[in-house]
Amino acid sequence: MIGFDYGTSNCAVGVMQDKSPQLLSLGEHGRYIASTLYAPSRDVIVNWLHKQLPSAEQAAFQRLRAQQLQKGQGALRELVLDGCPTELSFGQQALDDYLQEPDEGYYIKSPKSFLGATGLLPQQIALFEDIVAAMMSNVKTLTEAQLGRSVSQTVIGRPINFQGLRGDESNRQAIEILTKAAKRVGFKEVEFQFEPVAAGFEYEASLTQETRVLVVDIGGGTTDCSMLLMGPKQASSLDRSADLLSHSGERVGGNDFDIAFALKGMMPSFGLYSLLKSGKPIPANSFWQAMSINNIQNQTDFYSGANTRLLEQLIREGEQPELLTRLLTVQKRRLSYRVVNAAEQSKIALTDTTEQRVDLSDIEQELSINLDRDGFAKACYRELSAITALMTDAVVQAGCEPDVVFVTGGTAKSPVLNAFLRQQFSDTPIVIGDHFGSVTAGLTRWASQIYG
Template sequence: MFVGFDYGTSNCAMSFIENGTAQLIPLYGGDAFVPSTLYALERSFIAELIAAQLTDESDKRSYAQKRAALLSQARAGKIEHDLDQVDEGIFFGSEAIAHYISAPGEGYFIKSPKSFLGASGLRQQSVDFFEDVVAAMMLNIKNRAEQHLQADITQVVIGRPVNFQGINALESNQQAQTILAAAGKRVGFTDIEFLFEPLAAGFDFETRLTENKTVLVVDVGGGTTDCSMVLMGPQHIQQLDRAQDFLGHTGERIGGNDFDIQLAQKILMPHFGMLSPLKTGLPMPLMPFVNAMAINDIGAQTEFYDAKTGFLLERLTRETNELELLERFIKMREGRHNFAVVREAELGKIALSSQARHRFPLDFIEPTLAPECSAGDYAEASAQLLQKIAALISEATLQAGIKPHVVYITGGSAKSPLIRNLIRELFGDEIAIVDGDHFGSVAAGLGVWAKRVFG
């Protein structure tokens, strides 16, 4: 059986074709979307989970040799945690978030691994690790989908952004796609195809068009923003090769996660001592605060938890004029609560899309700590990111050499009125703006394409 698989930065979803129409598959009860998170009591459990489901004896031996040290650690970990199977100690989606927030200093938590797949300079050990993490998440979704469909899934179209990273894009894209393909093969997908996510979102929209249109698809996802100018409609929809309909394309690693991080850095971190005056007259160093909130940057997280940062913060406690604020920051670092702070920023971002003000409940740091932010403050904090998205839209339009008839906006972050206002500023009121299923249109479009490729 074939499916479309949106392995997203923020959420994952899968679709299949029923009665000629793409349908999202319920994965957790009636919920078709799974947050892209994983929590394991031991990091080594992830490797054993993958090893346990391999059926080909040659693959099994090869994998066991490459992961021998991890598999040995996993056996010891099962004894320590009194588990019969490692899957009892691995959690996905909302369950992973809940386990992490309840005990951030224990276990291993990863959010949005897709953000890291194209990172420059990854050593083979890191590549192997991300293959395992991605495979474990894919396996969870594949098993749940097969249970719902009562069928084996062997063929898949997986969505991918135009560029996983802005730097060394060609190498980055090749590395990330290789990791996704290896993970997919490892969990039992025998035939794997890839499709740009904004095109997938557009294909879902195209099924509803009754006349030909030039459509600008603006897909603002969790980790990337992609813009595609595409010819769509009845004359184009049945073509398997759409290269000639593809007029312009841009993409960069700017997404919902970046809006969360900017909000956390600029609105929340001043309540933790960022920008506090020092007795020396020198400015408070910014990097510890920037690194703390940059949860999608491996290097930043490594530096934040490095001993050198601890020594720096200890010195700053003697130099700051606002000790109580810096002590909050140190408490957050010691408790590994930075992911939870960014999570509250994300929830606040969502709230500010429909309300004028929001308070961020940070009582896990301090009982009465609840900084407040207005929608205007959020817009100001997001201004630099919005300028980058505007540049992507303008470049895609310039490449196409033509203005769109319709702007189709999709992706979870595109729900923000800031994105709609930005498009209005660029094109005025004469061009229609159509909202897709902000979370499901990519998955649905991948299902449409899977039918054309495999059906």
């Protein structure tokens, strides 16, 4: 049995050893593998997955995906004729492969962000099932190699809401995709636990008395808050429904901080806020679409032929055409992920330093941008305010104040976030947990309880 954090930013796996959860090393990736996938062609994902499936699943999958598999075979033949690789890559290797040739192949980051999206067509849902299954298959293989045995039971973390709109329907769709993918790759028993509750379980192990804990889990795609009654007595119970006093969640997380930072911190160097020769401001829509890597429709619109023509027109009519030419380069070379990744890496670097210089010479010779903590705080004010609102909502729902606020998730490392939260909750102790491992550890504890 394992606890499986299939996260928006990273995936991690935990097992119980000597009555304590331990995060496994997943081969060369270490304890955390980035939630990214790269395929030389989108059409070959289904063929790669078919080869990895347990033999008992292959025949049924072949019938279900017959048309896609046939199309993939054609794509594979073309790749072989062109001397291109045919395998998928994951984690950091996926990002490296994408950055090497960003206008080739198929790269996806944080597919979890899309699972609850409204308006997905059946073929899109099938593609996401296959992407998630491929990533889960890779993690399961790495896990079993590390343990030296097969695993068939798992508890997977889930946000309170996958999407802000049409919550129940979006949640049902996302859970169905995750369940099908997990069972397809060989997990026979699959359960889910709310991520903030799981993070709270790990903090609970340190408590010696009953405590009201506001757990704030700032993930890559969502932020979830849960007010939980915790303590040694509660920890031994298999039914924790009475201990969950309230919860709130919204689709705002680390990815949104990265996108906001890229948009407001970097896009001015690509023409955002510049003017047309007429004196009117350059329309901002293309800049937003370019950075919205977690929005399928925005990315489709940005990379459309119509937008190419629009950008070329704006270059002709703009006062600073050299800036807009950079945006056209991003569009033609499909570099949205590259720019947002630069913002993400800068966000991480600004944890330990107040300024960061970003090298973008691969977009334009000698191009670089200076970013700093103050700029990050200004760029992400909306996201910071949304997280505070979620915390306040959870407190109001619970009808009581927390004894302590427990914050976890990768973005919790940011000094900007810490300072902002301490301003809003100045009278309540704030504990910063294991930024990445709390959820995985809590899922592992829960797996041990329900399967043990």
